[in-house]
Amino acid sequence: MAGHVSGGVIVFQDVTDAIAMATQMTHLTNHDQLTGLPNRVLLHDRMQQAITVAESTGHMVATLLIDLDNFKYINDAVGHHLGDNIIQHVARRLDGVVDTRDTVSRIGGDEFVVMISDCKNMSCINRVSTQILEAIKDPFTLAGEEHRLSVSMGISIYPNDAKTPEELMRHADTAMYKVKSEGKNNIAFYSNSLSHELEERLSIEKLLHQRIKEEALEVYFQPKYSLVDGQLTGMEALVRMFNQSGQLLPPIVFIPVAEESDLINQLGKQVLEKSCRQAKRWLDEGRPTKVAVNIGASQFNKFGFTKTVADTLLKCDLPAKYLELEITESALIENINAAKQAITSLQKIGITIALDDFGTGYSSLSYLRSFNFNVLKVDRSFINDIAEEEQARNLFNAIKHLADSLNLNIVCEGVENEAQLKVLQEMGCTEAQGYYFSKPLPAEELENAWASIAL
Numbered sequence: 001m002a003g004h005v006s007g008g009v010i011v012f013q014d015v016t017d018a019i020a021m022a023t024q025m026t027h028l029t030n031h032d033q034l035t036g037l038p039n040r041v042l043l044h045d046r047m048q049q050a051i052t053v054a055e056s057t058g059h060m061v062a063t064l065l066i067d068l069d070n071f072k073y074i075n076d077a078v079g080h081h082l083g084d085n086i087i088q089h090v091a092r093r094l095d096g097v098v099d100t101r102d103t104v105s106r107i108g109g110d111e112f113v114v115m116i117s118d119c120k121n122m123s124c125i126n127r128v129s130t131q132i133l134e135a136i137k138d139p140f141t142l143a144g145e146e147h148r149l150s151v152s153m154g155i156s157i158y159p160n161d162a163k164t165p166e167e168l169m170r171h172a173d174t175a176m177y178k179v180k181s182e183g184k185n186n187i188a189f190y191s192n193s194l195s196h197e198l199e200e201r202l203s204i205e206k207l208l209h210q211r212i213k214e215e216a217l218e219v220y221f222q223p224k225y226s227l228v229d230g231q232l233t234g235m236e237a238l239v240r241m242f243n244q245s246g247q248l249l250p251p252i253v254f255i256p257v258a259e260e261s262d263l264i265n266q267l268g269k270q271v272l273e274k275s276c277r278q279a280k281r282w283l284d285e286g287r288p289t290k291v292a293v294n295i296g297a298s299q300f301n302k303f304g305f306t307k308t309v310a311d312t313l314l315k316c317d318l319p320a321k322y323l324e325l326e327i328t329e330s331a332l333i334e335n336i337n338a339a340k341q342a343i344t345s346l347q348k349i350g351i352t353i354a355l356d357d358f359g360t361g362y363s364s365l366s367y368l369r370s371f372n373f374n375v376l377k378v379d380r381s382f383i384n385d386i387a388e389e390e391q392a393r394n395l396f397n398a399i400k401h402l403a404d405s406l407n408l409n410i411v412c413e414g415v416e417n418e419a420q421l422k423v424l425q426e427m428g429c430t431e432a433q434g435y436y437f438s439k440p441l442p443a444e445e446l447e448n449a450w451a452s453i454a455l
């Protein structure tokens with residue numbers, strides 16, 4: 001009957017092989033056969049992706065072009081088969097050094113590229129590149145014989161040196177040839193300013209290591225005064241570091257390096273202990289003075305921080321009421337609940353907590369309400385123009401009202417002249433610090449700090 005379906009034919013085909021074949025084809029076109037590493041094609045693709053991500057994050061993408069030194073001679077000497085084995089060894093070592101989200105690629109006979117995506121700072125690039133040099137330096141044993149290798153490495157960085165994968169590769173190549181021409185077995189950056197910056201950072205990091213080890217970081221103290229009766233109300237402890245020639249390095253130079261290199265915790269611990277010892281000394285001398293110590297974000301968020309503080313107080317035999325901790329908002333956002341708990345337990349011991357540099361960070365009102373701070377330190381940027389500009393006064397007034405309604409004590413940072421002092425007094429501010437009173441000084445130079453100041 002027309003139009004009546006009486007049956008159907010279904011054709012089955014096993015496509016497993018076809019899929020496997022297609023997958024293998026893709027793998028073959030994207031990977032190097034000898035090492036199984038991504039080849040130039042896949043590398044280019046990943047570089048492009050990393051650059052796109054970096055455009056929005058503002059981070060860096062580093063291209064490390066690595067060339068084995070004298071590989072041609074080795075290859076000729078040991079034969080191609082063993083030469084291939086060496087290449088495979090190098091590939092594994094490189095792969096062992098980098099993070100899973102980074103790419104190790106073989107782009108030619110003895111040429112590799114390591115792409116580090118998402119670098120927040122130069123230290124991470126420096127770390128990986130030195131690790132690579134170290135990893136390659138270890139002798140290889142092949143067919144019972146020991147071989148030693150070295151590499152020349154050229155580094156270029158997005159966005160500093162180049163904007164595209166092609167440009168990055170070209171510039172890394174230029175830097176790599178610079179190393180070859182200067183005696184091999186080394187690292188060079190495409191940009192001189194970057195390598196100079198890196199050298200400087202490295203020397204600061206080295207100095208930090210040394211000073212921490214020698215316990216030779218210095219702590220200076222800046223007095224805080226009552227604007228009501230001119231009496232000393234406390235001291236802020238500030239870390240200072242001298243270089244080999246006795247020059248004082250500003251904290252803005254070495255604190256970021258300490259943060260990036262994870263030395264900040266040791267630094268913070270040492271400063272805390274030295275500050276507590278000094279507070280104890282003053283207490284024993286009959287000049288009880290509360291010392292405020294700045295705590296970095298990673299130090300505050302480190303597991304066991306509360307215990308470290310309590311242990312330090314015990315070790316220095318200092319009653320908790322002579323210690324205040326200054327914490328910035330950035331330290332609190334990492335884990336708000338944990339931060340709340342830490343602050344509460346520190347306060348239970350008897351320590352007071354100041355929110356530092358208020359007005360420069362997020363200045364979230366909800367933080368102010370949900371954290372039970374004792375003190376609000378108003379950033380110097382609000383004090384700078386307070387004598388000249390009405391707007392600055394209005395802003396300060398708003399902060400003052402806010403603090404009053406939350407029962408927070410205000411301390412004004414950065415008071416530099418009498419005009420500022422007078423305005424602050426008129427506005428009912430009761431406590432301040434700044435160069436007008438005293439700059440930060442070593443403890444032994446602060447003999448006069450306890451005499452009340454004339455207001």
Ligand SMILES: [Mg+2]
Nearest residue numbers: 236294326356
């Ligand atoms: Mg501070």
